[in-house]
Amino acid sequence: MRTIDWVDGAVEIIDQTVLPKEVRILRLHTVPALVTAIQSLAVRGAPALGVAGAFGVALAARVHADDPAALAAAVTRIEHARPTAVNLARGARRAAALLPNGPDAVLAEACRVRDEELAASEAMAKRGADLMVELCGRQPRLLTHCNTGGLAAVELGTALGVVRELHKRGALAGVIASETRPLLQGARLTAWELGRWGIEHRVAVDSAGPFLMARGEVDGVILGADRICANGDVINKIGTYSHALGARRAGLPFVVVAPESTVDLETPSGDVVPIEDRGSAEVTPWSEAVNPAFDVTPRDLVTAIVTDRRVIRLDKGNRP
Secondary structure (H helix, E strand, O other): OOOEEEEOOEEEEEOOOOOOOOOOEEEEOOHHHHHHHHHOOOOOOHHHHHHHHHHHHHHHHHHOOOOHHHHHHHHHHHHOOOOOOHHHHHHHHHHHOOHHHOHHHHHHHHHHHHHHHHHHHHHHHHHHHHHHHHHHOOOOEEEEEOOOEHHHHOOOEOHHHHHHHHHHOOOOOEEEEEOOOOOOHHHHHHHHHHHHHOOOEEEEOHHHHHHHHHOOOOOEEEEOOOEEEOOOOEEEEOOHHHHHHHHHHHOOOEEEEOOHHHEEOOOOOHHHOOOOEOOOOOOOOOOOOOOEOEEEEOHHHOOEEEOOOOEEOHHHOOOO
C-alpha cells in the first residue's frame, strides 16, 4: 500500500493522523485540501512530501489551467506549506518547471518524482543494511526515532527500509522505537509498520534512549532526515540531537538514511535552516509551550549518511 499516489485525477494518501486505530484513505482534489493534509501531518516524511509537492502542482495545473495568477499562487502555497523539509519545495518546483508544457507533462514529471523515491528506497535498504552489519555486527539491536518507513517514503522507507532489509536477511536482533513526542510518530506509526512486518520491537519514551544506549541495550542508532546540509549537519525530527549525543557518549554508530533528494547543497549548515514551531496546542492546553518540530544534529555527531547513491562517512572527514 502506497502512502501517496495519483489515482483517477486526485491525490490519494493514507491519513497518518488516525493510525494505528484506523487505516483511512483520503482523496484530495484541490490544492487547499492537499496543503491542509501536509500541515496537519496527514501526509508527512521528507520523501513523501516531495511527492506531495509534485502531485500538488499537478492538481493546480488542472484546476487553474486558464488562470496563470491563481496557478502561480497555488504553487507558492504548496512550496511553503512546511518550511523545514527540503523535499516539499523541491518536488513542487520540479513539477512546476513543466507547467509551460501543459497539465499532462506536469503529471508525468510528478509521477517520475514518485518513481524515483520508490527506487531510492530499494537502493538505500541494501546499501544501509550492508553498512549497519559492518558498523554494528551481524545481528544489531537498533534504536530509531520518528517514522521512516513506507508511511514517510511512499513504500518501504529510508531508515526503516534498512531495518526491514536486515530482518529479511536474518541479521537483526530487534528494534527500539523512540515514541517521538508530542505526536508519537514512533509509538503510533513506526510500531505499526514494524508490527505489520513481523519485526520484534519495543517502544521507549524519547528520554530513555540515551540511557538505554549507555546500559548496553542498543548497538546502533539509525534514523532519517528532513534536510542534510552541505557541511553534513542533519535536520530531523525533534529528539534526534539527544539521541546523537547519547550515541556519541556510548560510542555507538549514528547513521542517517535519506535519499539524494534530501541532500541540500544550497544550504551551508543547520544554522540557517528555518525550524518550524508547531505551537502550544500539540503539547499542552493549559500553558504556553515551545514546540520545535525539528532539531539540528551537528555533522561531528554523525557517523555516516546513506543515500540511494552513496555512503558518506562523516566520521572519516567526508562531506555531502
